[in-house]
Each structure stands twice: as structure tokens, then as C-alpha cells.
Amino acid sequence: xxxxxxxxxxxxxxxxxxxxxxxxxxxxxxxxxxxxxxxxxxxxxxxxxxxxxxxxxxxxxxxxxxxxxxxxxxxxxxxxxxxxxxxxxxxxxxxxxxxxxxxxxxxxxxxxxxxxxxxxxxxxxxxxxxxxxxxxxxxxxxxxxxxxxxxxxxxxxxxxxxxxxxxxxxxxxxxxxxxxxxxxxxxxxxxxxxxxxxxxxxxxxxxxxxxxxxxxxxxxxxxxxxxxxxxxxxxxxxxxxxxxxxxxxxxxxxxxxxxxxxxxxxxxxxxxxxxxxxxxxxxxxxxxxxxxxxxxxxxxxxxxxxxxxxxxxxxxxxxxxxxxxxxxxxxxxxxxxxxxxxxxxxxxxxxxxxxxxxxxxxxxxxxxxxxxxxxxxxxxxxxxxxxxxxxxxxxxxxxxxxxxxxxxxxxxxxxxxxxxxxxxxxxxxxxxxxxxxxx
Amino acid sequence: xxxxxxxxxxxxxxxxxxxxxxxxxxxxxxxxxxxxxxxxxxxxxxxxxxxxxxxxxxxxxxxxxxxxxxxxxxxxxxxxxxxxxxxxxxxxxxxxxxxxxxxxxxxxxxxxxxxxxxxxxxxxxxxxxxxxxxxxxxxxxxxxxxxxxxxxxxxxxxxxxxxxxxxxxxxxxxxxxxxxxxxxxxxxxxxxxxxxxxxxxxxxxxxxxxxxxxxxxxxxxxxxxxxxxxxxxxxxxxxxxxxxxxxxxxxxxxxxxxxxxxxxxxxxxxxxxxxxxxxxxxxxxxxxxxxxxxxxxxxxxxxxxxxxxxxxxxxxxxxxxxxxxxxxxxxxxxxxxxxxxxxxxxxxxxxxxxxxxxxxxxxxxxxxxxxxxxxxxxxxxxxxxxxxxxxxxxxxxxxxxxxxxxxxxxxxxxxxxxxxxxxxxx
Numbered sequence: 062x063x064x065x066x067x068x069x070x071x072x073x074x075x076x077x078x079x080x081x082x083x084x085x086x087x088x089x090x091x092x093x094x095x096x097x098x099x100x101x102x103x104x105x106x107x108x109x110x111x112x113x114x115x116x117x118x119x120x121x122x123x124x125x126x127x128x129x130x131x132x133x134x135x136x137x138x139x140x141x142x143x144x145x146x147x148x149x150x151x152x153x154x155x156x157x158x159x160x161x162x163x164x165x166x167x168x169x170x171x172x173x174x175x176x177x178x179x180x181x182x183x184x185x186x187x188x189x190x191x192x193x194x195x196x197x198x199x200x201x202x203x204x205x206x207x208x209x210x211x212x213x214x215x216x217x218x219x220x221x222x223x224x225x226x227x228x229x230x231x232x233x234x235x236x237x238x239x240x241x242x243x244x245x246x247x248x249x250x251x252x253x254x255x256x257x258x259x260x261x262x263x264x265x266x267x268x269x270x271x272x273x274x275x276x277x278x279x280x281x282x283x284x285x286x287x288x289x290x291x292x293x294x295x296x297x298x299x300x301x302x303x304x305x306x307x308x309x310x311x312x313x314x315x316x317x318x319x320x321x322x323x324x325x326x327x328x329x330x331x332x333x334x335x336x337x338x339x340x341x342x343x344x345x346x347x348x349x350x351x352x353x354x355x356x357x358x359x360x361x362x363x364x365x366x367x368x369x370x371x372x373x374x375x376x377x378x379x380x381x382x383x384x385x386x387x388x389x390x391x392x393x394x395x396x397x398x399x400x401x402x403x404x405x406x407x408x409x410x411x412x413x414x415x416x417x418x419x420x421x422x423x424x425x426x427x428x429x430x431x432x433x434x435x436x437x438x439x440x441x442x443x444x445x446x447x448x449x450x451x452x453x454x455x456x457x458x459x460x461x462x463x464x465x466x467x468x469x470x471x472x473x474x475x476x477x478x479x480x481x482x483x484x485x486x487x488x489x490x491x492x493x494x495x496x497x498x499x500x
Numbered sequence: 501x502x503x504x505x506x507x508x509x510x511x512x513x514x515x516x517x518x519x520x521x522x523x524x525x526x527x528x529x530x531x532x533x534x535x536x537x538x539x540x541x542x543x544x545x546x547x548x549x550x551x552x553x554x555x556x557x558x559x560x561x562x563x564x565x566x567x568x569x570x571x572x573x574x575x576x577x578x579x580x581x582x583x584x585x586x587x588x589x590x591x592x593x594x595x596x597x598x599x600x601x602x603x604x605x606x607x608x609x610x611x612x613x614x615x616x617x618x619x620x621x622x623x624x625x626x627x628x629x630x631x632x633x634x635x636x637x638x639x640x641x642x643x644x645x646x647x648x649x650x651x652x653x654x655x656x657x658x659x660x661x662x663x664x665x666x667x668x669x670x671x672x673x674x675x676x677x678x679x680x681x682x683x684x685x686x687x688x689x690x691x692x693x694x695x696x697x698x699x700x701x702x703x704x705x706x707x708x709x710x711x712x713x714x715x716x717x718x719x720x721x722x723x724x725x726x727x728x729x730x731x732x733x734x735x736x737x738x739x740x741x742x743x744x745x746x747x748x749x750x751x752x753x754x755x756x757x758x759x760x761x762x763x764x765x766x767x768x769x770x771x772x773x774x775x776x777x778x779x780x781x782x783x784x785x786x787x788x789x790x791x792x793x794x795x796x797x798x799x800x801x802x803x804x805x806x807x808x809x810x811x812x813x814x815x816x817x818x819x820x821x822x823x824x825x826x827x828x829x830x831x832x833x834x835x836x837x838x839x840x841x842x843x844x845x846x847x848x849x850x851x852x853x854x855x856x857x858x859x860x861x862x863x864x865x866x867x868x869x870x871x872x873x874x875x876x877x878x879x880x881x882x883x884x885x886x887x888x889x890x891x892x893x894x895x896x897x898x899x900x901x902x903x904x905x906x907x908x909x910x911x912x913x914x915x916x917x918x919x920x921x922x923x924x925x926x
Contacts, residue, residue: 093618095617095620096620104781107573110572123570135562135563135568139562142559143555146548146550148760149758150546150759150760186784187784187785190783198515199512201516215782283511284511328790330786330789342522345522346518350521350634350638351608351783352784353634354606355762356761356788357761
């Protein structure tokens, strides 16, 4: 599919590089950039965030809340700032002691095993950097990585950088076919990446589905990278299950978490990777050779937040209990609104996002600047420019090979203040009424 | 349980790119910091508080909803605009905040983004010894080959009073390190650990070679404001022909005494910065928002005061100069020979004259590693061995030196002085 002959070393891009390529740059005439960054310079978030800002669009695109983090966590941050000088200086590189200790305590209770705070946890600059460390540490040239589509687009870029990307799957009914999945495993399969609750679909993998994946991982001796940043956001009584807690899986799973998504503070960029020491130690090597330390005060505040949640876990007071309830209603409200204007939403079981089928809309997209782009990209740009509403095209979450089959969905983030959702609704209703008036 | 289950699988070993990069000097010595009975002049961070307006700026930022969510990936607007103002003045050129600046996780993150963006297998990168220890592993992780060249003590310097200016590069030796495979040279000025500030003519010599061989220059200037009386920090990027080929790295941690905020920046021409931005968007995407807002506000405040004594960039240097001189005097009194730094917050000292017999400690480590361990144990004073900052071939040249950090409160320096004064009394 997109494997090419290995030519230049451990990092490769997907396209072969012409040997004699030279860029004329300023007064430098040699080729400057490393091959590893070829083909990954374009980034949909950079492009669309800029467009949304330019057109002052109501932003249901990028996934961040527009309400504040809970006060107990904001207060913890302010308190941390005023404690001794050490809050403003380097802390332990692999994770601030207070934070790794409470994370170990908290998740030991959930996973059902003793997690070592110093050996089994690495704190990172957001879950994004945890993913980066995981791939850099474990995926070599020639390794295959199974990624389930639709996937958080960064995973694709990571695999592309490392030239480790192997076959990927798609699933029309939003389930994995056991036969199809089994057929993707080969002796070169190093890892499988799952994301549950899933971005953008909102699917929450059932225990049975995870069990099936686990059996294949064990049979083929494959590492499981489980991105669980939305783990607290499940609706309609759906339960989030940690694949690392299944028999035989702790030893081969890296579980990724995010304080940003947990405490609605995406701008703090605190995340973590959790797993068996013999795998985590390699992530630590990447971390110590790339950023080394993460910001101290933010880690302290997240630690205080988790300690509080540990104490009230399972009760009504818990933020992990209240946030999904709060979002449950917003999710239904947005779904109703989308339905009423002719879009077909897919109600998510978990996460921040909802995708909707736009094929009924029949919009005339004549913008010449987007001529060669997939339909959903063109639609999203049109929606920003003409209607002032920002969303994300779902084909961005598919591999190039499958993109054409998935051009008719757009993604909405509903983790927004009611006023934002109202503004979005107004735009959609106005548009829908406008269309009706034409006939 | 399935049949082919294995515990510690061969598939779980590290990738080739990080082979051999797991050990580092800090792992060996940072646990020392936890012991309160030890006076820690080892790892380089202040135990003095940051300026209050910078802390307050952060507290204020944390109360604004928007500032607790993702900001612009390549750098929060308030911060990049403030950086372009401050550095626009320093460089005396218009800096595009969005295209010529990238905000990273500390100066460390800038170094990483630069290496990943611009260095690959087949490239050689010249590194001057002694060097901040991460340069070599980062070049290796990017697939490049480090080519080392040591600073050498001028034989003309008086034995009793050595300055970091007495450590220089041999020009012929430097020229010999450049070849067609040389992708970049890394310079660090003011230098960690020696504290040398490269003079304009020294930088010109490096610039001439960069231009002649068409190489890049990576200039780590995190200590740029910590310049002592009689010396001037010169930015190599301002020399003719150098802007287009230089990435200059700065640090909020070192600028505002907030190493735990982990914010830094790379400044350079768009055609280079864009590649660093690609690495950024594919590694951690964005840095923390409220911290960036606070640093931006702090920079704006100090921009207005630039050149005046109450500008933090100036006042911190003045405060540290006193500590520098105090530390040098303490070390001399004990019999060590300090190298008085022109800049930065480290000082190295030659311990040869103490004639400390460490033969009981075996011979599998350089002398300075043994000395540092002995000093921690016997004198309860922590420092860092300077050979941690050099390659194997230069160990003999540097193994009688230890590095001490003097950005410490007076009470810490008092405690260090008490130890040094009673050194010979045991």
C-alpha cells in the first residue's frame, strides 16, 4: 500500500526522494530539511483553525471546551504558583512526584493491579507527546502498525514519519470484522493502535471487541497502543473498558491519557503514558532526548485535581461523574438540531464529537480554490466562509486509500457553552429556512 | 491463555534510533538534590524566586477561560508578538512573529525541533567542547554524526586568575573540522559550563567558515541576558550572511528564572523555521497556553524597560555578578582555581592544586566524576563533573574540572562558603 523500498536509513517519507534535489534558500544552496519531515508539513488543523479565525466562525471544529476547567483545578493551579520556588523550577523529568504517585494510585484501583509511579508512568506534554514518544520508542523502519479508521489524523502522520505504517482497516458499520482484523496481522506487525472512546466517531469499544483485539495481540505478540484520552466521557450508561486490564495485556499495552480532556484544560498540555516498565523505559529515553521535563506547576495542579477525584470517585460530586452528564444533554441537543436541518448525525456513545452525513444537502460548491479537494473538505470550507460555522471534514481521519469512500461526513465538537451551541443552531436553522424559501 | 504467549518479548525492545541514548549524567546526580543535608551547586536552576510580576501574570492568565485551552501551535500570539518586539530591537530587524519564530518546550525543545528538522543520516554536526550534554545524543538520534572540537586554555593565561575568555578555539583545528558533509555547527554563547562569551571576531571566524562551506549555524543563546561587566553578547545571526543560515535559541526559563515553565523559542528565517514548525506540529503540537501568556506579558513589561537598570534582563545580571565574584573568591581560598565566567550562571574550577588522592575509588571513571562523588560524600557539597560535557578524546584535558552553579540564594552560598572555608581543617 504505502511501503516503499528502504533506502536512506531509519526515517523515511512515503515518497521517494530524488537524490539530486536542491532547494535555493536565501543564500544557501544545499538541501536543508531532513527527509523525515517530507509530506507531513500540511496539517488540517493549522489550515482550518486559521480559516475559522479569519472568518470569525462559530467554532465547532477543533476539540476543546469553550467553558472553564472546574474551579477546584483552577484554584489548585493558582495555589501551586504561590508555593515555594520549586514550583517554578525543573521537577523530576519523567513526571512530577506528586502527579505520578496519584496517577498510579488512581489507576491501580481501576486497572486492578499495582502500578509503580516511578517505573510504569511517563508524564508528557499532552497526550500528543505521549503518542510521539511511543512511536519513536517502539516503531522501527519496516514495522507494520495497524490503525483502525477513522483515526485521529496525527497517528497517520506519525506512521508516515516513521515509515512504519502498515495496512489499516475501515468499517462501514462502525464495527470491526474479526476476520478482516485477523487478516491484517503479519509477522511484521509491531503494534495496533486503538482509540476508545473514538475520535471522531464516538464509538466506545465493548469488552468483547477489546477481548478479540487482545487475543490477536497475544497470539501475534503485538504491542497495543491505547489512546484513551476521552475515557471519562461516556453516555447512556456505556462503560469504558481499559484493554490493559484484560488478561495478558498489561505487559504489552501503552495506555495514553490526558489531563486536558480529563479536566477540560486542554491548554495545560499535561498527558501521560502508562504501561509495563520494560516498555515505558524506552518512551523515557525518547522523552529525555526531546523535551526532558514538563512544566512543574501544571503537573502539581493536575495532581491536586486527581487527589480530589480519588477521594470522591463514584459519588455525585465527582467531576468525572458530572461532566458526562453535562455533555449528555448538549450532545442530544446538537443531534436534534442537525436532524432538523436535514443532516444525519451519528449519535456518539462517548467523547467530544459527533459526525453527521451531509449527502442530503446538495450544496453547490463552486469555490475554485478547493476544486481538487475531497467533497467534505470543500463543504467545510464553504460552511466556514459562507455561513460562519466551523467543523472538520471526516475524510481527514482516513488513509489516502480510503478517503474517497468517506467524503460525506463532517465532525462537530459539542463540548461548548450553550451560547455557542445556540449560535451554531441559529446559523443552521437560518440556512435551512433560507433553502426552503427558495422553493 | 493462548499458546504462544511470551512475557518479555523481543518485539518490546527499543528502536534503533534511540540505541545507546538511555544513560545521562543527570540521572546519576539529580537524586542528590533531594537530600537536604547536601548543599547543591550541581544542576543548573535558581533557588531564588522568579520576579513577582511574572508569577502574577501566570495567576491572572489561569483565571481566563480561553487561556486554559489550546492556543496557536507555533506559539501563542501574545508571546510571539512580544518576542518579535524584544528581539526585533536586539537584532535591529523586523521579525515576523508568525513565520520567523517558533515557541517550544524549553530551549531543549528548540534544540530537538532543530535537529529533527534539519539533521539526518549522512550529516556531520560540529560541536564545541565542553558542550551542554544533550547536543550529542540529539544529533545521534537524528542520525547525524557529531564532530567534536575542544576549547583550549591559552598557555599565556596567568595561573592565578583565569577567565572564560582564556578558553579559545584553535582556528586551524576548527577549519579542519569542516567538510562537504558538515550540515551545521552548534555554538553556545554564553557557554555552559565554562561561561565563555564568544567575541565578535571569534564569531566572525565561525561565520566565515559557515559561509565558505555553506553550513547552518545553531546558536544556543539561552543565557544571553546573563552578561557581566565589560563583556558584550553578540548574536551570530546579525553578522553578514548569517541570518539566512542561523537558528537562534532562547529560553523563558533562563530569562525569567522559571526553568520549571519549560518554554523556549527558535528564531530564524522563514525557510528554516517552517521545517521546525513541521516537527512541532508532529511531535507535541502546542505548548501550554497560560504559561505562554504570562511570559509574553513579562517580556512586554521588560521591553519597555530595556537598557534601564530595573529591566530584569539587566538587574538579574547585576545580582549574579556579585554571586559570581563571591563564589570565585571562596573557591580560590580553598586552593581551587576558578575560571571566572564572562556570562551565564556556571563556573568551572580546576581542583588539581588540592592534590586530592582518589586512588581508593578505582580507575573506571574520570577523575572529576570521582572527585564530585567524593565531595558529595565527604564535604556534603554537590557539583557536576565537567567531563560529562566532553567526548572521550577530551577527557584528559577536562578531568580536573568541576562545575558549580551560582544562581543561588545568599543562604545557599553561605552554606557553601562554610564548607569551603573548613576544607583543609579535616
